[in-house]
Each structure stands twice: as C-alpha cells, then as structure tokens.
Amino acid sequence: MSDELVRFVIGPTPYSSWWLWLAVLLSLVLIGWYAAVFVFTMPGRRLRSLPVLGTARSELVKRRSAHAVRAIVERYRGGELASAPAAAAVSRELRAFLHAATGVRAEYMQIDAIAAGQLAVAAPVLADLIDAQFNADSSVDVASVSDSAEELIRTWS
Incomplete structure (x- = not known):
C-alpha cells in the first residue's frame, strides 16, 4: 500500500452525544414510571396521608363513582x-366508593354495622337501595x- 492512501484510513467514528442524552432521558422516564406505579397502587390509607396525591386520588374516586x-x-x-x-x-357502586374513600x-358489612360506624351517613341511602332491591312491594x-x-358521593369529605 502506498503512503498516499494512508491519509484516508481513520479510526472509528465517535457516536453522537444525543445517544447519551436519549439514554439518560429514557432512564428518567423509566424511573418515573416505576415511581408512579408504586404510588398509585399503594393501599388507600397510606396514599390518603400524602398531601397532594391523597387529595387528587380522593377527587378522582369521587368523580369516577359519581x-x-x-x-x-x-x-x-x-x-x-x-x-x-338498578338498585x-x-x-354496589356506593359501597365500593365507601371502601375506596375510607x-x-x-x-x-350489614346496614346495622354501617349505621353504627363511621359510615353512618350512608346507612339510610343503602337501606333504601336494599329495600328497592329485595322488596317487590x-x-x-x-x-x-x-x-x-x-349527592352523598359528591359531598363526601
């Protein structure tokens, strides 16, 4: 090989720095995804204690149930x-909401147990729904x- 062709032989081309930034960005997105899955699949009591997420979750549950x-x-x-x-x-939806909210x-639970506990305000509505469901007359x-x-779901605090 002549010496005049050696000047065309070079080493491997370096990779672009955009690949590094893309890898960093994808890693951050993956970490954020896992954090969101962890936070939003926490049981209700622990999530309700978090200030912003607890409020957002309770509003989302209210809106979905209503x-x-x-x-x-x-x-x-x-x-x-x-x-x-229909009753x-x-x-079923009201009871699921009460479980998610509290x-x-x-x-x-039976109506008597609901009326005796912290869900007492929901007992009359549930009693009427049970009456409509099981009483033909x-x-x-x-x-x-x-x-x-x-209305009970929307005003629940």
Whole structure:
C-alpha cells in the first residue's frame, strides 16, 4: 500500500452525544414510571396521608363513582334496567366508593354495622337501595335514591 492512501484510513467514528442524552432521558422516564406505579397502587390509607396525591386520588374516586352512579340512573330512566338491578348496581357502586374513600370494607358489612360506624351517613341511602332491591312491594323511588347516592358521593369529605 502506498503512503498516499494512508491519509484516508481513520479510526472509528465517535457516536453522537444525543445517544447519551436519549439514554439518560429514557432512564428518567423509566424511573418515573416505576415511581408512579408504586404510588398509585399503594393501599388507600397510606396514599390518603400524602398531601397532594391523597387529595387528587380522593377527587378522582369521587368523580369516577359519581359518574358511574349517574350512568346507572340514566340506564334505569331509559328503561334499560329494572328497579331491582338498578338498585343493586347503585348499592354496589356506593359501597365500593365507601371502601375506596375510607378503607372500611363496606362491601361486606350489614346496614346495622354501617349505621353504627363511621359510615353512618350512608346507612339510610343503602337501606333504601336494599329495600328497592329485595322488596317487590317497595315504594322506594330508585331514581331519587340514586340521586341521593350520587349527592352523598359528591359531598363526601
């Protein structure tokens, strides 16, 4: 090989610094993702104690539950649901909300236990929903009780 061609032989080209910044950015996104998954899958009591996240979570739970109750009532008023299944669905959603909001396992409690505990304000609404669900001769208006359940969810503190 002649000496005049040696000047065209060079070492490997260095990589761009953008790859380094991309790797750093992706690492930070991955760490943020894991942190968000950890925080948002924490049990309710620990998450409620965090100042900003607890408030945001409780508002999100309220909004989601109120929307679900409103959708059930709209299906009931539209004739898609009978009174007993509508009352059961609203009761299930209200109990799930109470569990998410307070940590008390309201899904498995009797009305007397609910009335005696910290969920006492929800007991009359749940009693009316149970009456509408299991009593064929009930005079309970499912739409108005469901509206009361939605109002209870929205005003829960």
